[in-house]
Amino acid sequence: MNAIISASELASELTGANPPVLLDVRWQLSLAKASGEPPFDGRAAYEAGHIPGAVYVDLDRELAGAPGPRGRHPLPDLAEFGAAMRRAGVSSGTPVVVYDGGQGWGAARAWWLLHWTGHPNVRVLDGGLPVWAGPLETSAPDPAEGDFEPAPGPTGLLDADGAAALARAGVLLDARAGERYRGEVEPIDPVGGHIPGAVCAPTTENVTADGRFRPAEDLAARFKALGAAEDTQVGVYCGSGVSGAHEVLALAVAGIPAALYVGSWSEWSSDPSRPVAVGPDPQ
Structure with missing residues (x-):
């Protein structure tokens, strides 16, 4: 779907x-x-x-x-x-x-x-x-209670150790802006830089000027150039697991399954024992 x-x-x-x-x-x-x-x-x-x-x-x-x-x-x-x-x-x-x-x-x-x-x-x-070109409303609806019960799947989620391992064995994409990846600026978290081995892949490059996703074939070509394809283990992180979810969505549009490191840089950088890489290169 x-x-x-x-x-x-x-x-x-x-x-x-x-x-x-x-x-x-x-x-x-x-x-x-x-x-x-x-x-x-x-x-x-x-x-x-x-x-x-x-x-x-x-x-x-x-x-x-x-x-x-x-x-x-x-x-x-x-x-x-x-x-x-x-x-x-x-x-x-x-x-x-x-x-x-x-x-x-x-x-x-x-x-x-x-x-x-x-x-x-x-x-x-x-x-x-x-x-959206249709009408808008200001009143809140009162929907009937749903029946959804969360049942997490066995894949799709990474922790810190899993993200570090994937950066070595597969492809770990960093969805933040390039300057944060390189460690030039860090407006939110305590340390700038990236997880060693992660590839810079700003999620903003997955969309057009109006915020819509680029065509699936364009996204697939972009991710292939970054080392991510259907037969590759792919993970994504960002600052706190929000923009990273947008990159996982872009990968899904391109037909590439990917896991999300939800804790992302905000978790990784909070532990001073974890290594930090800076500069434009993954390592």
Whole structure:
């Protein structure tokens, strides 16, 4: 199944016999401490207007655990995650479409969690809310309780040791901006640089200027040039497991399965015993 859906396809499915559950996961990386600006309020954006029928999902509270040694966005408690999805109307037999404000990172985190925990039919609105040409509403729906029970798969998730091993035995992609990979700047985490052996692969290069994914064949060619292909073990990390989920989604569009190191650099760099590489080269 395709991991993304266009706005026109979504509009058609919403009027069909089996309309998808819609999840609004508007979220932005907060640099409030560094910039002095107030953090982005996804709920306020949702209440100002959302696709009719969409339920707001809070990434920081429902798609992640509390920040700590496991990273800034560690895995959520799966019982709590399942309860949040059921409150939103998610059932295993009903398709789900996730969207955000256009960057795609928040929607991809929800997509990855649902996919990894066993939902068989979840897609991301390609381009997010900005590409939606239909009406918006401000009232929140009251969906019937869903029946989704998270059942994590045996693959698709990496811990720190697994990420380090994959950087040696396969391909580990670093989805952050190049300057953070090289260690030139680090606005959030305690140390700059990258996991030794990881390949610089900014997730921003997977999309066009309007935030939509590049064609599948273009993505496949990009990842092949980085060493990732269908017959390669591929993993991804980022700062805290959010933009990395967007790269896993891009890989899925290209037909390449990949695992996500959820703790990512925020977990890796918090332990001074772990090695850190700097500069443009993987090692």
